[in-house]
Amino acid sequence: MELHLIRHIKPDYPEGQTYGQTDVPLPADYAITHAGIIQHLPDYDVLYSSPLTRCKLLATAINPNHLTDARLMELNFGDWEGRKWDKIDRKELDPWMEDYNYINSAPPKGESLMTLVNRFADFIYELKQTKYERVLLITHAGVIRAAMYLFNNVPLNEIMMQKVEYGGTYSFTA
Numbered sequence: 001m002e003l004h005l006i007r008h009i010k011p012d013y014p015e016g017q018t019y020g021q022t023d024v025p026l027p028a029d030y031a032i033t034h035a036g037i038i039q040h041l042p043d044y045d046v047l048y049s050s051p052l053t054r055c056k057l058l059a060t061a062i063n064p065n066h067l068t069d070a071r072l073m074e075l076n077f078g079d080w081e082g083r084k085w086d087k088i089d090r091k092e093l094d095p096w097m098e099d100y101n102y103i104n105s106a107p108p109k110g111e112s113l114m115t116l117v118n119r120f121a122d123f124i125y126e127l128k129q130t131k132y133e134r135v136l137l138i139t140h141a142g143v144i145r146a147a148m149y150l151f152n153n154v155p156l157n158e159i160m161m162q163k164v165e166y167g168g169t170y171s172f173t174a
Contacts, residue, residue: 002134003172004042008054010166020077034061044136055138071123074140078110120146
């Protein structure tokens with residue numbers, strides 16, 4: 001199965017502020033950027049999107065009949081959602097960061113990187129039970145990094161260092 005994952009475009013949201021599963025706005029001219037992405041789409045049999053608006057707007061522009069799945073959402077930062085990174089108490093943040101890039105630790109009321117990887121792997125397992133050969137996913141950097149781990153053997157403790165461009169397309173074989 002061919003998987004093509006596209007990251008949403010850069011949101012209109014303050015730099016240095018967390019927004020994992022927060023539904024943040026896109027810039028006013030987002031349709032222009034979406035049109036550029038759409039011009040270079042790979043062929044696909046089915047389109048899935050994260051239910052967050054920053055992904056759904058692109059998915060709708062591609063195909064209004066796309067499917068959504070919550071397992072394609074970004075990492076849940078829990079109590080840290082919407083907070084500036086430099087305003088999070090170091091007593092909470094440091095243990096999370098020291099866990100080899102937060103593999104097993106989670107923010108308060110949030111999820112760990114391993115939880116994100118497992119929910120995405122569950123999605124892929126179900127997807128492989130279908131007839132689809134080419135799948136397009138509109139999603140987030142965390143999910144794309146999980147795909148790098150699952151399909152490209154990037155070590156789990158290194159995936160958060162992998163650059164994932166806004167609006168970028170990343171292809172994998174599952």
